[in-house]
Amino acid sequence: MSYVFYPGCSLEGTARDFHLSTMAVAKALGLELPELPGWICCGSTAAHQSDPLLALALPAKNLAAANGETVAVCCAACYSRLKAANHEIARDAKVRRQVSDIIGADYDGRTPVRHLLEILARDIGPEKIAEHVKRPLAGLRAVCYYGCLLSRPPEVTNFDDAENPTLMDTLVAACGAEAVDWPHKTECCGASYSITDVGIVQSLTHEILAMAKAAGADCIVTACPLCQLNLDMRQKEIEAKFGESYGLPVFYFTQVLGLALGLEPKALGLSSLVVDPMALVSRI
Amino acid sequence: MSKTVQLADAAADFVAEVEHASAANLAACLQCAKCTSGCPVAARGDVKPHVLVRLVQLGQRDAVLGCRTIWECTSCQTCATRCPQGVSIAAMNDALRQMSRAAGKVVAGTRVPLFNDIFLRTVRRLGRMYEVGLMTSFKLRTRDFFSDTDKVPTMLKKGKLSILPPRVAGKGERKQLFDRARRAGGAK
Structure with missing residues (x-):
């Protein structure tokens, strides 16, 4: 199967290590991810809260540019917006016409959108991934944190079980690590309230960190730039605010996979993580 | 009852x-x-x-x-x-x-509408998010200069911030897209 890659804005900014590790892992697996030329922002939360048609037109503009090729996405928020646009446009002829008028091209809402987790765990498959593992991550206890937007709402994303997704767990297990079961896989981290009302993020993220610790994990694995940023960059201030100590490295799933594939920490951007993972990495 | x-x-x-x-x-x-x-x-x-x-x-x-x-x-x-x-x-x-x-009924104290406006203005102008520009505008408008300032050195050190804005072609086309969306929404 061939794909065209939509990085999304975060992968050029705060989540540059997600981008770097995605490309490194893709190369190691022989997966080609050519970038969609001239892509623009999906509009994110700001668009769907402000302007319903703009919130469909921005994703549609990108999806139309893919010319029917399957669009591969890493960011959970971009994934959610691209999927939502497809859902609305494909089911309603009036919306399709309105959006087509806005973007200046007829777009039918049928360009397939796949999250990299779906590509790795479904299109390639954990067995095939396991064959590429050079350095099994034995002894690593990871909780997989999916956040909100991959699995909800399920009729839009059709990603995995909405309450108990397991795609990332199967990949982590294929790497030889233990995917620890825990109840906070799809709890919300507070997302962009990190900027507008940080108290929301601190209390929600605190609960996620506390549960990860209680589950006996020694790291958290994520699939969303905003989840990763909130759990990682705000971890220290949350520890101070709530009088706790977590010290949990927060990886992107591509970084964990990359380590198992034998790639160097530098090639996976591990130095971008705020909670230093190197003691843990050298232990496994 | x-x-x-x-x-x-x-x-x-x-x-x-x-x-x-x-x-x-x-x-x-x-x-x-x-x-x-x-x-x-x-x-x-x-x-x-x-x-x-x-x-x-x-x-x-x-x-x-x-x-x-x-x-x-x-x-x-x-x-x-x-x-x-x-x-x-x-x-x-x-x-x-x-x-x-x-309706002009937005509850006092929320900063979400302002953030959304700055976010979308940035996308309209540049095509992609520009975090440094977004945060600078947001802090200037909210006059909140001190929260999270400790994050900036960390983000720079960790390579999480692009100092220069993104450059994406098609500015005129983007402006049209935004204008058409606004007109179509208003005409609903």
Whole structure:
């Protein structure tokens, strides 16, 4: 199967290590991810809260540019917006016409959108991934944190079980690590309230960190730039605010996979993580 | 004790308006409160999600459009995913946020509308997010110069910030797209 890659804005900014590790892992697996030329922002939360048609037109503009090729996405928020646009446009002829008028091209809402987790765990498959593992991550206890937007709402994303997704767990297990079961896989981290009302993020993220610790994990694995940023960059201030100590490295799933594939920490951007993972990495 | 409430025409209009803008299937709500049970911000909100739906059903325009809850909703979609009646509360909240702004009823103190405006202006101008520009504008407008300033050196050291804005061709085309979306929305 061939794909065209939509990085999304975060992968050029705060989540540059997600981008770097995605490309490194893709190369190691022989997966080609050519970038969609001239892509623009999906509009994110700001668009769907402000302007319903703009919130469909921005994703549609990108999806139309893919010319029917399957669009591969890493960011959970971009994934959610691209999927939502497809859902609305494909089911309603009036919306399709309105959006087509806005973007200046007829777009039918049928360009397939796949999250990299779906590509790795479904299109390639954990067995095939396991064959590429050079350095099994034995002894690593990871909780997989999916956040909100991959699995909800399920009729839009059709990603995995909405309450108990397991795609990332199967990949982590294929790497030889233990995917620890825990109840906070799809709890919300507070997302962009990190900027507008940080108290929301601190209390929600605190609960996620506390549960990860209680589950006996020694790291958290994520699939969303905003989840990763909130759990990682705000971890220290949350520890101070709530009088706790977590010290949990927060990886992107591509970084964990990359380590198992034998790639160097530098090639996976591990130095971008705020909670230093190197003691843990050298232990496994 | 039960009480019969007659909806005035204005109240019924409000229900229809929200339903039209969101297609949220609001009449189906049974008040089971499953949405509130799973809502990550219900504990802090001034109106619980199931109560908000009830207030909309009862046409309580001012209470609904002026509440804080719609500006604390994280759009996590847990409510919509778990609702046994298929009520799209998250979609309702998007519509309420837009109506709240249009009616000038936005609760004092929320910084979400300003953030959304700066975000979309950035995308219109540059095509992609530019975090340094976004945060600078946001801090200037909110006059909040000191929160998170400790994060900047960390982000620079960790390579999480691009100093230069993104360069994406097609500025004129983007401007047209935004303008057409706005016109089409207004003409609805």
